Amino acid sequence: MNFSIKTDAEILAYANPFLDNMINASNELDYQKFSKDLSKTMKNAFSKSDFIEQQMALQEKVGDIDINREFVRCIRRQQGVSILWVTHFEKIDGEVLAAIQMDEEDGQMKILAARIS
Secondary structure: OOHHHOOHHHHHHHHHHHHHHHHHHHHHOOHHHHHOOEOHHHHHHOOHHHHHHHHHHHHHHHOOEOOOOEEEEEEEOOOOEEEEEEEOEOOOOOOEEEEEEEEEEOOEEEEEEEEEO
């Protein structure tokens, strides 16, 4: 899919459900739910045990990720798009950047990279 010609609203129609799922799955420690929209490469690089270990440490330190967020912008490239939001962690003050990179893989939209920091 050529995201360079899509509007922010069209891109967010794909991206928001992906990020909702990732945040909810992270807060619930549910790897199956978390990984359902990941690209093959990302699934191979981020195992269930890695996910559980990382999320448990994160929750202990900063708490859950807030599902509420503010859209910042889309960064379009020839291959894929990155979407940026600002959100918060439960146990710390201040803003947190949430970002996902999406593109098509085997005819379906997939998450190529994700970061909440």
